[in-house]
Amino acid sequence: MHRFANPARFLRAAQLVLPWSAGLTVALLAAGLYLGLLGSPADYQQGETVRIMYVHVPSAWMGLFVYSNMAIASAVALIWKHPLADVVAKASAPVGAGFTFVCLVTGALWGKPMWGTWWAWDARLTSMLILLFLYLGHMALVNAFDDPTRGAKAGAVLALAGFVNVPIIKYSVDWWNTLHQPASVTRVGMPAVDPAMLTPLLLMGLAFTTFFVTLLILRVRSELAAAKIRAIRMVQVHGG
């Protein structure tokens, strides 16, 4: 952990990982989409509409995963002052917001034909919408200060405070009755999804994860480059 807090060392490691994560994303996405859209059976209740699941569920997982990632990075930044942790948190927020947005949109498109409504103010849907607002709030707050280190600190506090929402989203369908159905994959006992449908679902989950790793490396790299440019400009202004 401490070893990778050094930006130069991170950049060297990222250089090695990037082609693999990008290549894996393409391969997993191709396999997952093929199996999900063509190579898997229709559902006994929902028919072909069930295929929205292969995009909706992985993006929901990623919305939660990226936020947890961001909260851990924020804690590391606040406690150990690692320079890279702030950058990782800042770079994660827009990606997580994207996943959460995709989850909400595909959920609405799925809800209309199956439930009969685009949206319902039940605990699961509402807490997911709050997650999107937390991401957007984090993005706005980090950029709201002239001094980037103050913005990073305020953002870290917001990311940590907002983390209470993550278990609420996960367990909302168990704690309260909701229109959204309970968990199918991560439940006690066997997943309630047929193996022929579970395989493309997990492939898409892996594809989204490697996609996130790829985007994170690219975004952290450009953040570090931007910080370098700022530093050079400062030297020029003060030197000239």
Add this chain to the structure above:
Amino acid sequence: MTRKQRRLNFVLLGMLALGAATALVLTAFNDSLVYFYSPSDLKERQIGPERRLRLGGLVEEGSVKRDGQTIRFVVTDTAATVAVVYNGQLPDLFREGQGVVAEGRLDNGVFQAAEVLAKHDENYMPKEVADALKKQGHWQEEKSAK
């Protein structure tokens, strides 16, 4: 205690306090966080016709009766039942034995629904598998009114 340790303790304590506060608030608002009442809840609460509310449960097998535009069915949570009258479009997933959430008013023990939504369970499988399970008698009646 080093400064790092102090910051670590501060963050941990803060998260703990925030978590506890959230848990207390959510417990206190438990009643307004549920999306619908079950037929048993309605029996218990004695809610009058002036309040708009949602009723959720399973559509009882064999209870759906169509009379022109009007649809009558019974919602059950296996412990209690409520009769529902509805005038309008039903969602595709509405069927007997499946989950349903109706919004409307309870008038003299009959629920006058203004909107009916379908609620499906967490099971996903191909039609052949569902048929095979039913044939073998392994069909688990785990569909709850939750």
